[in-house]
Amino acid sequence: MFALDSVRFQKVADELNLPTFRLAQIRQWIYTHFTGDFNEMSNLSLALRETLASKYRVTNSHVVAVRKGKGSVKLLVQYPDGAKIETVIMSYRDWSSACLSTQVGCAMGCAFCATGPMGLERNLTTDEMAEQLWHCCNYAKVNSLQPIRNIVLMGIGEPLANFRNVVEFIRRANDPQLFGIGQRRITLSTVGLISQIQELAQLNLAITLAVSLHAPNDKLRNQLMPISRKYPLQELVAACRKYTEATGRRVTYEYLLLAGINDQDSHGAELARLLKGENCLINLIPFNQVSGASFRPSSRAEVFQRQLEQAGLNATIRRSIGQEIDAACGQLRKGLPE
Template sequence: MKKIDLKSMELPEIKTLFGEMGEKPFRAGQLYSWIHQKKATEFQQMTNLSEDLRRRLAETCELSAFQIADRQISKLDGTRKYAFLLSDGNIIESVYMKYRHGISVCISSQAGCRMGCRFCASTLDGLARNLTAGEMLEQIDAIERDAGERVSHVVVMGSGEPLDNKENLIRFLHLVSDENGGGISQRNITVSTCGLVPEIRELAGEKFAITLALSLHAPNDALRRTMMPIANRYTIAETLKACDFYFEQTGRRMSYEYSLVRGVNDRPEHARELTGLLKGKNCHVNLIPVNPIKEREYRETMAPDVDRFKKELEKSGINVTIRRRLGADIDSACGQLRRRIQRGEVRKEAE
């Protein structure tokens, strides 16, 4: 019999479960605190619960605790890339990054990805499965336990398309931002999408205070279709209209991600075209010199051309930053995370 996934359950659901078990509601609050605040990985750690209750929970429930399959630490900037072993044998990757404003963690939302973006390693082996809300949350908790530091910012920008796993994503966002749960401010959470238009509109209806980041990467449909298969389903005009709706519903400024690929989308005419799309919008543009992966021919734009591209956008009042690359020596930068299939593959690549 499949065990109950407690880490993916919100407090009212646990109270209902405990009622069915003949337990008082306050016991559910104690369990919830052990899971989300004290980061317990075993029921025996929950010493204010009775021995009988802990035994029954162990028999019928699980906590989604991860085993660290591998940990790499960048010699350049201290960034850490974690490989976590899932219960079904899949291995996913997450990244710990230290900034002046605190600790940021980039988590995966799926084991693999089916979106097929040409510059991204996460999609190379396709999609194995969605991650549960508990598995998304456990990436943060496992890193906090290992690093001994409190995570303040979360980006759902690792392997997978978060809005392709929308129900689990929404549940995760409730859990990670609950003041009695993960306690991370929604304003410190960013969710990235390649542009699933109906799902963007549905997420807007949740009225979260998170930042939504659209992977745009091209200023016109013809070029975007060569880079991102999703562009064959939704035009840039449709996608930006959905993003405008997100801003209208939430009041949260949109972020547009633009990976600069040498000789492909980084020319002055591309910058001018992008300016025409975004001028006057309440938005922010992240320029990302593409991070090379061995299976693709894309190469990063040179620094002088990145600066020229940035200045062209800024001339029209568009807010622009150049994404700082962290963990480049351990392949933990944007677009470089992968789904692993077995532990040996992780160790082999790490060596």
């Protein structure tokens, strides 16, 4: 990613002997106008534009396929080593949101997820995540969508398993000289890696932490999310409580509703007991059918929500968009869109 940090930016400036105001102009073209072609930077001299175009690229990755749905667009991004990931733009009335991937594949093996069976290929670097975000911003700009104002790290991969790169990416996304996306508009979704949640709490970022719960007890959760065998629910909830104490940010618990598996009254009662007294939000997520998975969507979302609210908990039902292009939660893959 061109000039993503000040050290590299200064290096370019030194190489080309550029004054500070020129740097600011170039940065504005790339991170405000999301221009990917140096030749379009009309307030630079022709000679400088040609030099930049001959020596540098704004991104090293490319969008190699686009799939459009109602309210969402899925981009397939390819990196120089051939690795591909999917990223999704979701459009709302006044803004757009980018759902970004943090790894190529994923090692967590969640039973309901399209990525789960594919395994982990590698982590994405900070630059590669920034390029994903840039492609979303560029696409929104070129296609007159609302600008990207929110980021959700809920695409392919487990963000906390790529901790350093993800934290660095959050800082770059938040940097006013780069993407300038407010920390409160960034959500990181995790299966619940406890030691990394503890480490994240120390960084005092104002992001939203979303923890995938999906079951009210360890037995069921271990079946749905094999990684959770290492992280008992009571310890996970305690870590989230400490996260809130340290950051002042309420944790969101994600709960995917699977018909007959985790959506019955008994599950609701157990979930209410588990989270009783916690300062949290429970986000109920409609299941999106994944080919090969034996799960079915639940029709009990409203009933389940009412049950939790009657127990004194805050619960919402997530509006699912992007389903028709396999861009909804749990449907992303590292391959080409069908």
